[in-house]
Amino acid sequence: DAKTTQPNSMESNEEEPVHLPCNHSTISGTDYIHWYRQLPSQGPEYVIHGLTSNVNNRMASLAIAEDRKSSTLILHRATLRDAAVYYCFPRRAGGTSYGKLTFGQGTILTVHP
């Protein structure tokens, strides 16, 4: 199974950029890298995903290393609403791991006003 490693926790101040790292050294060539976040008492919500190139959307940016063994989620200006647990994981495209996801422990992001 694919394994991910993330820091247990990170802190940021409001309005500052946040860089959340993720190591996914066992990633396969066709795996997409997904990032989700979970607020208290809610299910995880989609943030961003990508395959090889860096990706941007209205929520965040995703920087993917050239060897794809790591990625970084970038929140350009953290707000209090960004305080959540952030999960990254490779999403397998097929084979015996079809549809099977292995979540890491996630990173608890604290944002200070």
Next chain:
Amino acid sequence: KAGVTQTPRYLIKTRGQQVTLSCSPISGHRSVSWYQQTPGQGLQFLFEYFSETQRNKGNFPGRFSGRQFSNSRSEMNVSTLELGDSALYLCASSLASSGANVLTFGAGSRLTVL
């Protein structure tokens, strides 16, 4: 557009009972996956269904089972409940199971076993 709906949201059972949880995916989504979330173990994959077929299963005992109907709605069942089954059970739907497909999660069903 309606999101993923899970019912019931909260339930309390006693050891030895069984429970059935329901998940209605986003319209048009054919893949439904289930997860167990506990403080100690985090998010763990239970199983994934696509077009009424279970395509993958996590490392859970046979007491945990599921199915998917022709309208893509899914149910999971836990028999002979144990205290350790107390958890938040999440389901997620996506168009298909490929890596490019985004998952949409429901709010979860919180099960307490006494």
